[in-house]
Amino acid sequence: MSLSFYPGFINRFVLWAGTGSIVFYAAVLVFSIATMWRIFTKAGEKGWKCLIPFYNIYIQCKIAWEGSKFWVILIIPFVVGMVKSVDPRLGQVGSVIALIAVLACCVYLIVILVKLCIRMAHRFNKSTAFGVVGLFMFSLIGYIILAWGSAEYNEDRDLGDGIWHQDA
Secondary structure (H helix, E strand, O other): OOHHHHHHHHHHHHHHHHHHHHHHHHHHHHHHHHHHHHHHHOOOOHHHHHHHHOOHHHHHHHHHEEEEEHHHHHHHHHHHHHOOOHHHHHHHHHHHHHHHHHHHHHHHHHHHHHHHHHHHHHOOOHHHHHHHHHHHHHHHHHHHHHHHHOOOOOOOOOOOOOOOOOOO
C-alpha cells in the first residue's frame, strides 16, 4: 500500500511535528537565557549581558578569570582560520602542517574550555569534577544547577596563579 492514500495524515503529522519542535526549541532557548541571566546576576554582573554574542563569553571569562584569558580564547579561531588558508603551492607538506596546526588549536581550545568550566565551578564553590562533568560535558544541566540551586558566587576564592594551577 502506498503512502499516497494518506496525504492528509502525512501533512498533519509534518505540521504538528514541525510546530512541536519549534515550540520545544523556543522553550529550551528561553529557559537557557533565564539560566545564564541568573548565573550572571549571582556573579554580580547585569543579567542582560548574557544576551549579547561574544560579550557574554567575555563576561563568563571575567567571572572565572577576571577577564584576562578571554583574548586567548577569542584569538584561537582566527589562528585556525589563518592556518587553513595556507598557500596551496606548498602541496601536501603544507596541507599536513596545516592539519596538524588546526588539530593542535582545537585541542588547546578544548583544554581552555575545560579549564574555564573548572574555574567557573570553583567560583561557585563546586568541585573540579562538577566543572568537568556538569559544566563541560553536560553543560545545560550543570548551568541549571548553578543558576537555580544553592550555589553562591565566591569572588574571593583563591584560584591560584595562572591558568594551569593544580587543584589542591
